Amino acid sequence: MNTIMRFYGFSLVFTAICLGLGGWYGWYATGTLLGMAEVLWIVTILSILEISLSFDNAVVNASVLKEMDEVWQRRFLTWGIAFAVFGMRVVFPLAIVAIAAGLGPVETINLSLNQPQEYERIVSSAHVGIAGFGGAFLAMVGLKFFFDLDKDVHWIRALEEWLSRFAALPAIEIAVLLLALWGISTLLEPEEALTFLVAGILGLVTFIAVEGINAILELKEEAAKLQGAVVRSGLGGFLYLNVLDASFSFDGVIGAFALSNNMVIIALGLSIGAMFVRSMTIHLVRKGTLAQYRFLEHGAFWAIIVLGGIMLISAKVHIPETITGLIGAILIGLSFWWSVRHNRRENPVNPMPVQAD
Numbered sequence: 001m002n003t004i005m006r007f008y009g010f011s012l013v014f015t016a017i018c019l020g021l022g023g024w025y026g027w028y029a030t031g032t033l034l035g036m037a038e039v040l041w042i043v044t045i046l047s048i049l050e051i052s053l054s055f056d057n058a059v060v061n062a063s064v065l066k067e068m069d070e071v072w073q074r075r076f077l078t079w080g081i082a083f084a085v086f087g088m089r090v091v092f093p094l095a096i097v098a099i100a101a102g103l104g105p106v107e108t109i110n111l112s113l114n115q116p117q118e119y120e121r122i123v124s125s126a127h128v129g130i131a132g133f134g135g136a137f138l139a140m141v142g143l144k145f146f147f148d149l150d151k152d153v154h155w156i157r158a159l160e161e162w163l164s165r166f167a168a169l170p171a172i173e174i175a176v177l178l179l180a181l182w183g184i185s186t187l188l189e190p191e192e193a194l195t196f197l198v199a200g201i202l203g204l205v206t207f208i209a210v211e212g213i214n215a216i217l218e219l220k221e222e223a224a225k226l227q228g229a230v231v232r233s234g235l236g237g238f239l240y241l242n243v244l245d246a247s248f249s250f251d252g253v254i255g256a257f258a259l260s261n262n263m264v265i266i267a268l269g270l271s272i273g274a275m276f277v278r279s280m281t282i283h284l285v286r287k288g289t290l291a292q293y294r295f296l297e298h299g300a301f302w303a304i305i306v307l308g309g310i311m312l313i314s315a316k317v318h319i320p321e322t323i324t325g326l327i328g329a330i331l332i333g334l335s336f337w338w339s340v341r342h343n344r345r346e347n348p349v350n351p352m353p354v355q356a357d
Contacts, residue, residue: 007283011275018268019043025264042260043269049325050273051280056307056328058277059300060141061241062284068237073285076238080278083242088249089270093263096130097122112263120261123253128192128315129199135311136177136203137247142305143173144211155298155335177204180312187316196315203247210240249274294342299335303328 005012019040026039065073098108101122112119145151146160147167154160166172181200185193214237249270256266284290290297306327310319 008279011279014275015272018272022268042265046256046269047272050270051276054277056300056303058280061281063297064237064241065285072238080242088246089267093123096126116261129195131311131315132196132199133203134247135308136200137207138304139177139308140207142301145301147173155295184312210243293339295335295339299332303331
């Protein structure tokens with residue numbers, strides 16, 4: 001119980017607040033207990049789906065966060081909330097509608113509250129661009145992990161060793177992504193193909209920009225260390241994690257319209273999920289789970305490549321979010337089981353080392 005409250009206490013309080021707001025909104029909008037119960041049910045389902053589909057996000061976040069000092073870890077959990085919850089779950093879909101329909105902020109909010117079907121239609125119409133941007137960024141995250149000459153731990157050994165050797169070719173992951181973008185664009189109508197390619201290239205540029213910022217900050221830190229200064233910065237990782245979170249949330253925001261086209265209900269449900277993903281990330285870092293389970297990180301990055309690929313393909317063919325989540329869960333589950341098996345072989349007496357609270 002202490003562990004649950006330590007890592008998930010804030011998320012549980014946040015959940016209670018969101019459910020309270022959902023209940024109030026359901027009563028305000030419908031004036032009936034049945035309507036209130038329906039809103040609460042949809043908010044709950046959306047939050048569960050967001051949590052279950054985002055475990056790979058938490059694992060990858062933890063792989064970055066473990067390299068950051070405790071100050072920036074706390075900032076990711078606190079400052080990043082505004083970006084993950086309000087930025088991506090509220091402002092992002094409103095911004096899509098405002099840009100696509102040429103409306104101002106007030107008109108867009110009125111549209112989302114009073115004409116939810118039209119609001120859903122406009123958001124969904126932007127799916128090709130979202131798929132290109134988010135898919136490209138996520139694919140680069142996964143490819144970067146496996147195209148690495150210094151990578152010496154392999155889960156799917158034959159394939160990962162082969163990819164690692166190809167890392168000797170400069171920018172091989174960029175070439176792979178650009179070929180994928182071009183191939184998928186040939187299946188689209190000319191106007192959609194242009195949107196998809198531009199969005200995909202912007203996703204690639206965003207990844208390069210974030211990586212570049214991170215590299216510059218690391219160089220400055222190293223220079224300061226050589227001069228004897230105490231450096232405890234994680235700004236580059238913080239920026240990277242928030243862009244990564246945004247890319248993960250694109251598909252979830254669009255997929256949420258399968259359950260509701262009400263902006264308030266979607267925002268409440270997805271925000272609960274986003275909060276728990278952050279708590280899971282901190283839990284994984286503090287408990288040293290990635291160190292305990294050798295291949296868990298690999299499973300998460302394979303899941304990211306699959307998610308990125310599915311997002312790119314979804315520009316042409318719709319793939320249910322349930323399938324995406326199931327594939328991710330299977331990959332992470334297999335990598336976890338493989339890690340446990342490895343631990344048993346290495347240390348049959350104590351195959352699962354326990355970290356102290």
